[in-house]
Amino acid sequence: MDKGHSNVQRQNGVALWRQIADRIRTSIANGDYDATGKVPPEMALAAEFGVNRHTVRSALAALAQEGIVRPMQGRGTLIERKERLTFPIRRRTRFIEGIGDQAREKEGLLLHSAEEPASAELAARLQVPEGASVIRLEIVRKADGRAVARSTAWFPAERFRGLEQAYRDSGSITAAFGKLGLSDYLRAATEITATHADSGDLADLKLSPGAIVLVTRALNTDTEGVPVQYAITRFAADRVQFTIEN
Amino acid sequence: MDKGHSNVQRQNGVALWRQIADRIRTSIANGDYDATGKVPPEMALAAEFGVNRHTVRSALAALAQEGIVRPMQGRGTLIERKERLTFPIRRRTRFIEGIGDQAREKEGLLLHSAEEPASAELAARLQVPEGASVIRLEIVRKADGRAVARSTAWFPAERFRGLEQAYRDSGSITAAFGKLGLSDYLRAATEITATHADSGDLADLKLSPGAIVLVTRALNTDTEGVPVQYAITRFAADRVQFTIEN
DNA sequence: CTCAAATGTCTATTGATATAGACAACCATA
DNA sequence: TATGGTTGTCTATATCAATAGACATTTGAG
Numbered sequence: 001m002d003k004g005h006s007n008v009q010r011q012n013g014v015a016l017w018r019q020i021a022d023r024i025r026t027s028i029a030n031g032d033y034d035a036t037g038k039v040p041p042e043m044a045l046a047a048e049f050g051v052n053r054h055t056v057r058s059a060l061a062a063l064a065q066e067g068i069v070r071p072m073q074g075r076g077t078l079i080e081r082k083e084r085l086t087f088p089i090r091r092r093t094r095f096i097e098g099i100g101d102q103a104r105e106k107e108g109l110l111l112h113s114a115e116e117p118a119s120a121e122l123a124a125r126l127q128v129p130e131g132a133s134v135i136r137l138e139i140v141r142k143a144d145g146r147a148v149a150r151s152t153a154w155f156p157a158e159r160f161r162g163l164e165q166a167y168r169d170s171g172s173i174t175a176a177f178g179k180l181g182l183s184d185y186l187r188a189a190t191e192i193t194a195t196h197a198d199s200g201d202l203a204d205l206k207l208s209p210g211a212i213v214l215v216t217r218a219l220n221t222d223t224e225g226v227p228v229q230y231a232i233t234r235f236a237a238d239r240v241q242f243t244i245e246n
Numbered sequence: 247m248d249k250g251h252s253n254v255q256r257q258n259g260v261a262l263w264r265q266i267a268d269r270i271r272t273s274i275a276n277g278d279y280d281a282t283g284k285v286p287p288e289m290a291l292a293a294e295f296g297v298n299r300h301t302v303r304s305a306l307a308a309l310a311q312e313g314i315v316r317p318m319q320g321r322g323t324l325i326e327r328k329e330r331l332t333f334p335i336r337r338r339t340r341f342i343e344g345i346g347d348q349a350r351e352k353e354g355l356l357l358h359s360a361e362e363p364a365s366a367e368l369a370a371r372l373q374v375p376e377g378a379s380v381i382r383l384e385i386v387r388k389a390d391g392r393a394v395a396r397s398t399a400w401f402p403a404e405r406f407r408g409l410e411q412a413y414r415d416s417g418s419i420t421a422a423f424g425k426l427g428l429s430d431y432l433r434a435a436t437e438i439t440a441t442h443a444d445s446g447d448l449a450d451l452k453l454s455p456g457a458i459v460l461v462t463r464a465l466n467t468d469t470e471g472v473p474v475q476y477a478i479t480r481f482a483a484d485r486v487q488f489t490i491e492n
Numbered sequence: 493c494t495c496a497a498a499t500g501t502c503t504a505t506t507g508a509t510a511t512a513g514a515c516a517a518c519c520a521t522a
Numbered sequence: 523t524a525t526g527g528t529t530g531t532c533t534a535t536a537t538c539a540a541t542a543g544a545c546a547t548t549t550g551a552g
Contacts, residue, residue: 012264013260013264013308014264015259015260015540017539018260042499043497053542055540073498074497074550075497075498076498076549084439086437186492189489191488191489192438192488193483194460195483195484208258241437242437242439243435243437244436244490245435246433261508261509288528298511301510306529317528317529318519318528319518319519319529320517320518320520323529
C-alpha cells in the first residue's frame with residue numbers, strides 16, 4: 001500500500017549504504033520478502049536503488065552485523081530474523097501482557113535503581129511536593145532475548161518502599177505493585193515522540209547509529225486517580241509499533 | 247529529566263555534522279537554549295561534542311538552511327524558530343481541532359486525488375469488496391505555513407462521491423464529510439510507527455535527509471461502526487508529539 | 493559435469509567528510 | 523576606542539564513502 005519511492009538521497013550527511021540498510025530492514029519487517037525468505041540479489045538491489053553493487057554490499061554487511069540477514073555464498077542472502085512487536089496503548093496498559101503471545105520469553109532487566117528527590121517537573125507529574133523522595137528504576141525490556149525498550153520509571157518513595165526488591169523478585173511492575181498492596185492501576189496519559197538513538201540506546205538496545213527510537217512518556221494512576229508511576233520508555237522503532245484502540 | 251549523553255558516533259554511516267545538527271535541533275525544540283535565545287558558541291559546541299569547530303559549522307549551516315537558526319557575525323547564532331505541536335489522539339480525533347490554538351493558521355493542501363480499485367489490504371480495512379472503488383486523497387497539512395504532516399486517505403467511493411470537491415471547498419475532512427451528510431465520525435484504531443524520511447517526505451515536508459517521520463495508520467468509522475476512512479499520515483517527528491488521554 | 497547465478501575479494505579512482513591552523517570581519521561593551 | 527568574543531573564510535591533509543571493473547568461489551539445477 002504505502003510503497004515509497006526507490007530513490008535514495010546523495011551527499012546529505014547520511015551515507016547511501018546506511019539509507020539502503022534502513023530501507024531493506026524496513027522491507028524485511030514489512031514482510032516484503034517473505035515469499036522467498038531471502039533478500040533480492042545484490043545486483044537487483046543495486047539496480048533498484050540506483051547504486052553500485054559494492055554500496056549494497058556495505059548495507060547488507062551492516063544488516064548481517066545486526067544479525068538480521070546471513071549471506072550464503074552461491075545461494076543468496078537469507079533473512080535470519082524479522083519481527084515487529086505490536087504494543088497496545090490503552091487504559092490498562094501492561095508491558096508484558098501487551099506483548100502477549102508475540103514472544104515466548106519476556107523479561108525485564110533492572111539495570112539500576114536509586115532513591116532521589118523529585119525535580120520540579122517530576123513532582124508536578126506525580127503530584128508530590130518538589131524534592132519529595134522518589135524511587136527511580138532503570139529497566140531494559142526484552143522479548144525472546146532481544147532488547148525492545150528501555151525505561152526510566154519514577155514512583156513516590158513513601159508509598160512504594162520496597163518496590164525495588166519486589167521488582168527484582170518478579171521482573172514485573174504489575175507484580176511488584178501487587179506485592180505492595182496496589183492491585184490495579186490505570187494509564188492516565190501517554191505522550192509519544194520519536195528521535196534518533198542516543199549512545200545509551202545504542203548500548204542497551206544494541207542499535208546502530210542513525211537508528212530511531214520511539215519515546216513514550218506515560219503517567220499511571222491508581223483507581224482513585226492518584227499518580228503512582230511516571231515513566232519514560234525508549235523503544236527501538238524498527239522492532240515495535242503502537243496501537244491505540246478506541 | 248532525560249538528558250542523554252553528549253557523545254556522537256563516528257564512522258557509522260551518519261556524518262558527524264548531521265548527528266550534531268539533529269541533536270541541536272532537538273535541544274532547540276526542548277527549549278534548552280531559551281534563556282539566551284541563542285545556540286552556544288561554535289567553540290563550546292565543538293568541545294561538547296568532541297569535534298572540530300568546522301564540523302559544528304557544517305551542522306549549523308544545515309540548520310540555517312532549514313530556517314531554524316540564523317548566524318550573526320560577531321553576535322552569535324540566533325534561534326529563529328522553535329516549535330513542537332501536540333496532537334491528541336482520541337475517540338474524536340480531528341486534525342485541525344487537535345492543533346487548537348497552538349497555531350493561528352491551519353490549512354490542508356490537496357496535492358492529488360484519484361478514484362481507484364481497492365487493494366486487498368485496503369478493502370479489508372474499509373470493509374468493502376476487493377476491487378471496489380475508493381477515493382484517494384493526498385493532503386499536506388500545514389500550521390502557520392509550516393508543513394507538519396502529509397496524509398494519504400482512502401474513502402469508499404460509492405458512499406462519498408463528490409468528496410474531493412467538498413474537501414477542496416472547505417480544506418477539512420470533517421467539513422467535507424458534513425457536506426455529504428456524515429455529521430460525526432469516530433477514530434476506531436490508530437497504529438504508530440517511526441521511520442526515516444523518504445524522498446516524498448523530504449519534498450512535501452521540507453525535511454532534511456536522516457530526519458524522522460512518525461507514521462500513523464488510522465481507521466475512522468461512522469457512529470454505527472462502519473468504516474468511512476483509512477488514512478496513513480506521516481508527521482515530521484521534530485515538529486509534533488502525540489498524546490493519548492484515557 | 494557444466495553452466496548460470498549468486499556472494500566474496502581485490503585494485504584503483506573520485507568526491508565527501510573531518511581535522512587543523514591561521515587570520516579576517518563584526519559586535520558589544522568596558 | 524580598545525579589547526575579547528564571536529562568526530566568516532581560506533588553505534592543507536587524511537580518512538571515509540561510492541563507483542568501476544575484474545575475477546574467484548560456492549551453490550543449485552539441468
